[in-house]
Amino acid sequence: MPLSLHAARHGTLRIAAHRGFSRHFPENTILAFQKGVDAGANESEIDLMLTRDDKIVVMHDRTLDRTTNGWGFVGDRDLDDVLALDAGAKFDPRFAGIRAPTLAEAVAWAKQTDTRLAIEMKERERADRLADVVIGTLRDMDAFNHVAISSFDHLDLRRVKEIEPRLQTEAILHHRPVDLINSMRSGGIDGVSLELNYFYRADAEALQEAGIAVRLSLPLPERIAKLWQSGRDPLPMIRRCVKDRLIDGLIGDDVDFLCMLSRSAAELEG
DSSP: OOOOTTGGGGTOOEEEEETTTTTTSOTTSHHHHHHHHHHTOSEEEEEEEEOTTSOEEEOSSSBSTTTSSOOSBGGGSOHHHHHTSOSSTTTOGGGTTOOOOBHHHHHHHHHHHTOEEEEEEOOOTTHHHHHHHHHHHHHHTTOGGGEEEEESOHHHHHHHHHHOTTSOEEEEESSOOTTHHHHHHHTTOOEEEEEGGGOOHHHHHHHHHTTOEEEEEOOOHHHHHHHHHTTOOOHHHHHHHHHTTOOOEEEESOHHHHHHHHHHHHTSOO
């Protein structure tokens, strides 16, 4: 079975490949998900958008332009049109011919590999419709043990929980709420994903005490290296929090870096 959202309670750590192993492979593709697992990840973060014909495709942007050879809004194209696009060549010509997967394909991969999916709902124009189709797909595929639903919109997460209480939800935060614990409890949130700039040990302690899982989102190692070179290295604090089981998961584009950080935390004394 995939790791629990509250993995630290069991002495383990979730390693989430952000959009798959997106540092080295085309993001949000089955190839990127598999390469993340091959490198040591036990979870893959994916993004969902809704097509014109109410189908779900795994894609981060509202538009097709950045990651495919298409153009315009995902919501203005039918699923078959999106699946016909190349989702690999813009990343690197070596990956020409790779296409974006559907949610069902990503879930089937997760079940086959016994991996958790952190499903981020990106759709804003028809957010309620996306949630309904996601929940229907997960019910049909009996996939509740393999997924958690995340979003920046915590009202969306509350609605998901009301419709399907079996689903675990993870709130993404790019800020520090005044009353973090009660804010999460009011939405029935099971876990939070915190950015490094807004991560504090005291908050992690309070969240764990409240039974809310903690995931830390990390930038690429070269960005952290700039902090280290300026005398502000955050890694010792992160390692200690991982060692003390205050962090349930790490997420980032570079799976090798996340795994290295996990190993170095386990080697700490005490």
